[in-house]
Amino acid sequence: MPHQLRSLISTLIILFVFWLIWSRLHIVIFVQMPWWGLLLLAVGIYLVIDYGVDKLFGRR
Template sequence: MSQKIRQKLAAIGTTVVFGFLLFKLLERTFVLIWVNTPWWGALLMLVVLFLLIDYLMGRVFGVRD
């Protein structure tokens, strides 16, 4: 597989996994997260979660930046 195709697959996979996890997480704990967490804390959690998923998907597809 070419490098560009792997990068595109990793990006699509990252988006799908992040969206699915975010949906499931917010579906169950929507009230708890938004009541007990300040806006900047929730934003920080989302950024860290996205970067973690992006890193793991890059490792799975063997993409090097």
């Protein structure tokens, strides 16, 4: 599978997951976290999802 197609699939999956979270979010929770902590968390979630998509659709 081409790299661009895998990137597109992982981006669509991430957008779908964030949409599901956003559509069911009714309570706002404030957590004292610095901006760089939130950035690291977002990058970590992206890497985990990207790794999962690569294992699922990648070469075996």
